[in-house]
Amino acid sequence: xxxxxxxxxxxxxxxxxxxxxxxxxxxxxxxxxxxxxxxxxxxxxxxxxxxxxxxxxxxxxxxxxxxxxxxxxxxxxxxxxxxxxxxxxxxxxxxxxxxxxxxxxxxxxxxxxxxxxxxxxxxxxxxxxxxxxxxxxxxxxxxxxxxxxxxxxxxxxxxxxxxxxxxxxxxxxxxxxxxxxxxxxxxxxxxxxxxxxxxxxxxxxxxxxx
Ligand SMILES: N[C@@H](CCC(=O)N[C@@H](CS)C(=O)NCC(=O)O)C(=O)O
Numbered sequence: 001x002x003x004x005x006x007x008x009x010x011x012x013x014x015x016x017x018x019x020x021x022x023x024x025x026x027x028x029x030x031x032x033x034x035x036x037x038x039x040x041x042x043x044x045x046x047x048x049x050x051x052x053x054x055x056x057x058x059x060x061x062x063x064x065x066x067x068x069x070x071x072x073x074x075x076x077x078x079x080x081x082x083x084x085x086x087x088x089x090x091x092x093x094x095x096x097x098x099x100x101x102x103x104x105x106x107x108x109x110x111x112x113x114x115x116x117x118x119x120x121x122x123x124x125x126x127x128x129x130x131x132x133x134x135x136x137x138x139x140x141x142x143x144x145x146x147x148x149x150x151x152x153x154x155x156x157x158x159x160x161x162x163x164x165x166x167x168x169x170x171x172x173x174x175x176x177x178x179x180x181x182x183x184x185x186x187x188x189x190x191x192x193x194x195x196x197x198x199x200x201x202x203x204x205x206x207x208x209x210x
Pocket of ligand 1: 013014016036042055057067068069
């Protein structure tokens with residue numbers, strides 16, 4: 001019998017919860033181990049050998065080790081041939097990947113300062129002007145998502161729920177839960193309600209702010 005996959009990372013982490021939500025969508029079992037802030041150290045030689053960035057999550061599937069949460073989600077969907085979550089057709093797949101990459105490289109940097117200031121209460125992030133600019137930029141990026149969702153009327157890449165919605169669903173939750181002045185984004189709001197119909201969202205999408 002195959003060993004269950006191991007997921008190293010605290011379940012309060014937004015990036016760990018992407019992976020947990022993906023496992024739930026796939027109906028695949030896993031064993032999660034608490035690593036990261038407040039739990040087992042990610043800076044031991046053993047952990048750094050698994051992930052030289054000293055971050056969570058890490059996936060261990062038998063002898064195969066993987067880090068970067070979006071890549072882990074894609075690996076799991078491919079392994080289970082879950083073509084609903086990650087289409088096999090090059091264009092369908094590329095669209096899912098495009099929005100996942102956008103989340104990682106464009107959207108994530110926009111929320112970092114406001115999140116560190118308002119949720120983590122980081123003393124190094126308490127400059128009012130930088131915070132205001134950060135909130136504005138975060139809203140601008142969410143406006144790009146709003147325009148897209150207005151166009152699809154459902155999920156990020158169209159009528160079907162995909163891995164892009166796992167990743168962006170968590171991002172929308174983070175935006176909603178951080179007390180900045182939120183732009184009025186009706187399509188994002190409707191999307192957020194739509195996601196709440198999914199069990200995976202209620203389990204992993206809407207908690208774990210730290
Ligand atoms: N690009 C990485 C980012 C991972 C990351 O930032 N992880 C955070 C938690 S969300 C972390 O490890 N923080 C330190 C800790 O928890 O000890 C990914 O998507 O996996």
